[in-house]
Amino acid sequence: xxxxxxxxxxxxxxxxxxxxxxxxxxxxxxxxxxxxxxxxxxxxxxxxxxxxxxxxxxxxxxxxxxxxxxxxxxxxxxxxxxxxxxxxxxxxxxxxxxxxxxxxxxxxxxxxxxxxxxxxxxxxxxxxxxxxxxxxxxxxxxxxxxxxxxxxxxxxxxxxxxxxxxxxxxxxxxxxxxxxxxxxxxxxxxxxxxxxxxxxxxxxxxxxxxxxxxxxxxxxxxxxxxxxxxxxxxxxxxxxxxxxxxxxxxxxxxxxxxxxxxxxxxxxxxxxxxxxxxxxxxxxxxxxxxxxxxxxxxxxxxxxx
Numbered sequence: 001x002x003x004x005x006x007x008x009x010x011x012x013x014x015x016x017x018x019x020x021x022x023x024x025x026x027x028x029x030x031x032x033x034x035x036x037x038x039x040x041x042x043x044x045x046x047x048x049x050x051x052x053x054x055x056x057x058x059x060x061x062x063x064x065x066x067x068x069x070x071x072x073x074x075x076x077x078x079x080x081x082x083x084x085x086x087x088x089x090x091x092x093x094x095x096x097x098x099x100x101x102x103x104x105x106x107x108x109x110x111x112x113x114x115x116x117x118x119x120x121x122x123x124x125x126x127x128x129x130x131x132x133x134x135x136x137x138x139x140x141x142x143x144x145x146x147x148x149x150x151x152x153x154x155x156x157x158x159x160x161x162x163x164x165x166x167x168x169x170x171x172x173x174x175x176x177x178x179x180x181x182x183x184x185x186x187x188x189x190x191x192x193x194x195x196x197x198x199x200x201x202x203x204x205x206x207x208x209x210x211x212x213x214x215x216x217x218x219x220x221x222x223x224x225x226x227x228x229x230x231x232x233x234x235x236x237x238x239x240x241x242x243x244x245x246x247x248x249x250x251x252x253x254x255x256x257x258x259x260x261x262x263x264x265x266x267x268x269x270x271x272x273x274x275x276x277x278x279x280x281x282x283x284x285x286x287x288x289x290x291x292x293x294x295x296x297x298x299x300x301x302x303x304x305x
Contacts, residue, residue: 003219011222011265014239019077021236026074034067041286048289051297055104055111057290061097064286065090069237072272076240082271084279087241091129092282094122095138100294102141103301105149115145117153117166121235121243124169127176128246130278132254137305139173143181158187164195164224164232168244171199176251193232194220195244202248207260210252217245218264241272249275 001009025031044060046053072086101113120142126135146153155163167187174181189199197213204210224232225239233239245266252259259275267274295301 007219007222008265010225011269014222014225015077015269018073018236018239022070022073022077025070031067031070034063044286044290048293051293054107054109054294054297057294058097058101058104058113060290061093061100065093065097068093069241073237073240073270076270076272080271082274082276084276085282087272088129088279088282089284091122091125091131091134092284092287094125095134096287096291098122098138099141099301102145103294103298105145106300107298114149114151114154115142117155117163118235120166120169120173121238123173124165124243124247125241127173127250127254128243128275130250131281133305134281135173136177139177139179146183152184155183155185157185158191161229162187162191162232164192165235165238165244168192168195168199169247172202172244172247172251175199175202176254194224195232198245198248202251203255203257205257207258210257211260211262214245214248214262215264217248218242218266221245222266240270242266246275 044056047056068086068090072083072090075081075083075086098115098119101115104111105113120139123135123139123142126132126138142153170181170183170186171189171192173179189196192199195217198217201209201213204213221233221242221244225234227234227236233242238244249259253275291301291303295303
């Protein structure tokens with residue numbers, strides 16, 4: 001079996017598995033009730049009433065993010081158009097989930113939240129959506145929290161637990177932003193295996209060099225998708241939302257570099273696997289109520305992005 005045939009075979013198997021998983025999750029009465037019966041909003045009622053239970057907010061943001069993500073994936077897996085509203089809402093709630101958790105830790109009444117290396121994947125999602133200001137803000141938040149919290153980002157030696165997507169996301173962000181970021185146990189580019197070329201050549205002026213690196217990374221993404229600790233793409237919801245690959249493409253666009261047409265089975269698998277024009281940052285009625293109140297209670301959340 002050729003490498004190309006192997007990629008297609010694995011991709012088809014994973015597609016069926018994740019499509020069925022999303023359909024099953026969406027059909028669960030408890031999951032549907034959480035949003036359609038507005039139960040998540042009800043969870044936040046005590047906080048909105050008196051601001052006393054601010055620790056409810058990050059968890060609610062996380063749950064709402066996941067619901068919108070499942071909606072986006074369901075539409076994407078069923079030959080629908082690009083679910084830009086749903087993926088934008090998922091991205092926005094992912095952003096505020098991390099920002100609110102950080103704000104609580106910076107407040108006079110901190111809780112035991114920790115932000116980890118894997119949370120940097122959300123920076124790549126911000127870039128994929130075309131939200132560079134959100135990417136910069138969130139990256140700064142993560143770096144600040146890692147400096148403050150015990151154990152840093154939870155990053156350990158590469159040989160003990162390789163974390164491919166977060167480290168690639170950090171390297172891509174550094175290439176784009178120019179920030180000097182010194183992190184413990186960062187792997188060398190070559191240790192990223194199939195992602196190494198993308199880490200090295202995301203800003204290469206020759207589009208052919210970038211294309212080769214992107215295709216190698218796409219193969220590596222597909223063949224490395226799994227749920228075991230040592231699988232390169234072990235975040236289940238990234239199998240068909242390749243944030244690290246989309247971020248690399250957006251970075252070239254933001255830098256004014258040529259973004260060639262690239263054909264690969266992964267990019268054709270569903271609309272969420274392809275780069276689209278930047279989506280507008282959506283307005284959300286619940287966030288409009290919660291965030292100002294949360295900022296007032298904590299005194300540490302900056303609402304300007």
